[in-house]
Amino acid sequence: MDIIFQGFQSSLPLWCYVLILIVTLLLTWWSYKDITAIGDFYRNILILLRSGVFFILLLVLLNPFLKTESTYTERADILVVLDNSASTDINKNKYEGKKTYQKVLSTLNFRDSSSVDYHFFKIGIEATSTHLDSLTYDASQTDLSDAIRTINSTETNADAAILISDGIYTKGENPVFEAKESKNPIYTVGIGDTLSQKDIVVQSVSSPSTGYLNTEQSVSVNIKNNGFKGKPFQVQLQSGTDVLSQKTITPELTTGNREVSLALPLNTEGLQQFTVHVPKQQDEWTANNNMQRFSVDVQDARQQILSLAFEVHPDIRFWRSLLESDKNTDLTKRTWLGGNRFIEGNFTANSDSVDLLVFHGYPRSGIPTDIENKLSALAQQVPVIIATTPLFSAERFEEEITSLPVVVSGSWEPSSVRLSPRSQGISHPIMEIPDISYDRLPSLFAPIQNIDHAPGATTLLSSNFQGQDTDKPAMTVEERGNRRLALIGAYGWFRLPQQDNPGIRQFAENLLLNTVSWTAADPDNELLEVIPAQKTFSGSEDVVINAYLTNERGQVETDADINISVDSEDTEPRFYSMENNGSGRYKLNIGSLPQGIFSFEATAKKGSRQIATQKGEFAVAKSNAEFINTIRNDRVLQQIAAQTDGIYHPYDSLSGFWDTLNERGLLDKNEKISTSFYYLYRNIGWFLTVILLLSAEWVLRKYLSLP
Structure with a gap:
């Protein structure tokens, strides 16, 4: 061991301490110079003892320190990083999973640590320290980047690292980028098999569970491809053996997922079953997963409207021509002539065949009691629109048919209003x-007296009389349980389409048709349908949620905002906005989520109006990422080795592996120097010496009878 003086650690310059030492020595000499009775011998000893105390104290204040160096040898230090992912246990071709993996570890003989110190780590979702016997071969994901970071950041002064993996990373970045920062050579050993099994899988099908006859809706299909890069194939939508629609897709990646949208025509009423099918491709492993079935409840969307006119007026012709032009309407007309007579035929009241009942006026008298009873019974069962006419009797209507969505307190006397x-x-x-x-619209006729708003009803339009807003309802709607009621208290609508301004005609048509569709729609219908693409997602898959929205009028809503919150017991709520894909379809791709049961709540709004909400659940199971791609990635392993001046070896070509490391001197014993520093003030011996010198001086002074 070598001892080397390093110097002093002091805040004052050295000459100050020399000066202090000289002063203290002079002071010691001066204190004893006049004592001559004891003789020079004892006097000099006392001076020497006290000077020694001052010298030691000043020496300790100077804080001198020494460095000691000793040379020793260490065995080579090797980091061993072992892939613990589930893909390493897959039996494929000549690679027999865990059995082959253990043979590789046995061949490399890591248990012999006589000349090498091994430090083991295992890779999964992250890299962690482990033992050779602690591998479980079941990690759901592989983060090779974290493995390389662990090699780079380990505190051990390793000579080299050995990475044993199939090179398939399912989490994190490309590990090659991390390898560029490595200071240690990384020798990679590739396990697994390079055989690719070509396959196409219809992963999921998303479609509204309800559809409408003679319409077309979109079906979203998720297709997984493995091994068909650049090769086109068809995705077909079938009803039995009939192909309803199809698309040809050409994968751009060897392995990946593709979202395909297919048009589904709904031409038959009732519960219909459909199939998404991909014809078997040449060299495809199996066709058993090339299809998925789904069902749609197809309902007749045509509205059965009964139009009852109780007087002749141009408004009635405008109403009926408008309804007859609507392809979603089957219009039945009955025009009362008096008594039991109607122009178009006998009047029959059957709620099963009527979706909406439209009253055009109502007379003060003349309708037979049996007709009024039928009308009253029908009006209690189906939605009703009351379109007033000049001779409309509000009092008689409320007495015999149903109450109006306004408060009528006297005679019904229309005035000219806007x-x-x-x-x-x-x-x-x-x-x-x-x-x-609105001031460009022609005037209509509506009451401005003896009428007011009714509780629970919504007034959409009010009357403006001679430039003053009367706050009297001209158009009012109301929901009564499971049916709706609309009162159009103004008449004279036929004037609007006669205007030169096409915008006025469009206003009238849209307003009246919107009233028909809203009133006829069932308030209990589910307007918002939110469907996760799968009931259970794997941890490696993106969570995709589809939504289908219709508005309160029963029509596809193409211009709404759907916000959705997602949470679980272990996560805080996350908030998202769904993407509008048109035609009432909305979509959200959340990305991958941790394992667990998740709840969601979606809210559809248009402006400040909330249309509907829906809650639901989906599950995220253990990731299957390790089974999506099982082809050993030789390229990644080769690049990691090349970037770090290592060498890549396949698991079945390990002969000479240790010879290579030995030739490069990575297994040689390393001569190292241990360095330590010694500070004098930390040694208690100096302070004991001071006490000993002071004690000796005191004893000697007592012996000489000095004060």
Whole structure:
């Protein structure tokens, strides 16, 4: 061992301490110079003892320190990083999973640590320290980047690292980038097999569970491809053996997923079953996973509307021509002539065949009691629109048919008015109409006296009389349980399409058709349907949620916002906005989520109006990422080795592995120097010496009878 003086650690310059030493020595000499009775011998000893104390104290204050160096040898230090992912235990071709893996470890003889110190780590979702016997071969993901970071950051002064893996990383970045920062050579050993099994899988099918006859809806299909890069194949939508629609896709990646949208025509009423099918491709491993079935409840969307006119007026012709032009409407007309007579035929009341009942006026008298009873019974069962006419009797209507969504306190006397929108009704779905200047509309006729708003009803339009807003309802709607009621208290609508301004005609048509569709729609219908692409996602898959939205009028809603919150017992709520894909379809790709049961709540809004909400659940199971791609990635392992001046070896070519490391001197014993520093003030011996010198001086002074 070598001892080397390193110097002093002091805040004052050395000459100050020399000066202090000289002063203290002079002071010691001066204190004893006049004592001559004891003789020079004892006097000099006392001076020497006290000077020694001062010298030691000053020496300790100077804080001198020494360095000691000793040379020793250490065995080579090797880091061994072992892939613990589930893909290493897959039997494929000549590679027999765990059995072959253990043979590789036995061949490399890591248990012999006589000349090498091994430090073991295992790779999964992250790299952790381990023992050779602690591998479980079941990690759900592989982060090779974290493995390389662990090699780079380990505190051990390793000579080299050995990475044993199939090179397939399912988490983190490309490990080659991390390898560029490595100071140690990394020798890679490739396990697993390079055989690719070509396959196409219809992963999932997403479609609304309900559809409407003679319409077309979108079906979203997720296709997984393995091994068909650049090779086109068809995705077919079938009903039995009939192909309803198809698309040809050409994968751009050897392995990946592709979202395909297919058009589904709904031409038959009832519960219909359909199939998404991909014809078997040449060299495909199996066709058993090339199809998925799903069902749609196809309902007849045509509205059966009964139009009852109780007087002749141009408004009635406008109403009926408008309804007859609507392809979603089957219109039945009955025009009362008096008594039991109707122009178009006998009147029969059957709620099963009527979706909406439209009253055009109602007379003060003349309708037979049996007809009124039938009308009253029908009006209690189906949605109703009351379109007033000049001879409309509100009192008689409320007595015999049903109450109006307004409060009538006297005679019904229309006046010439203009329409004015009500602020509370602007956001109502009926009012989704083109913007228009209301003062440009022709005047209509509506009562401005003896009428007021009814509790629970919504006034959409009010009357403006001679430039003053009367706040009297001209158009009111109300929901009564599972049916709806609309009162159009103004008449004279036939004047609007006669105007030169096409915007005015469009306003009238949209307003009346919106009223029909909203009133006829069932309030209990589920407007928002939110469907996770799968009930259970694997941890490696993106969580995809689809939504289908119709508005309160029963029509596809193409311009809404759907916000969704997702949470679980172990995670805080996360908030997202769904992407609008058009045609009432919305989509959200959350990305991968941790394992667990997740709840979601979706809210659909249009402006400030909330259309609908829906809650649901989906599960995220253990990741299957290790089984999606099972082809050994030789390229990654080769690049890691090349970037770090290592060498890549396949598991079946390990002969000479240790010879290579030995030739490069990585297994040689390392001569190292141990260095330590010694500080004098930390040694108690100096302080004991001071006490000993002071004690000796005191004893000698007593012996000489000095004070």
